[in-house]
Amino acid sequence: MRETKIYTDCYQTTIQVFHRTKSFSKPMRPTLGRRLEEAILNCLINIRKASVVKSQSTRLKNLLAADESLDEFRTLIQLSSELRELNMAGFSELSKQSKEIGRELGGWIKHESGH
Secondary structure (H helix, E strand, O other): OOOOHHHHHHHHHHHHHHHHHOOOOOOOHHHHHHHHHHHHHHHHHHHHHHHHOOOHHHHHHHHHHHHHHHHHHHHHHHHHHHOOOOOHHHHHHHHHHHHHHHHHHHHHHHHHHOO
């Protein structure tokens, strides 16, 4: 099965997050690092679910859940940057990727909701 661009983008971002959170300080790793990983993982899993379900209402539900997780992810990368757990390059790259995923996700949500 050929993967969608949004799934591939989110998958690559997830891998990057796991690599980047390895360098978080010991006190931040189990809290902020874990939440960051969970947010992007939830986004990825919900995108995956949306791509395989047949029901439009279930697909839209999964897309909205992915959007909520992406919003949480954005908040957490901002916080990680301000706490100096993510350097500027890491923050910039993850922000850029989250914007791309958000744009793709927004288009898919708009398509599924009929707007």
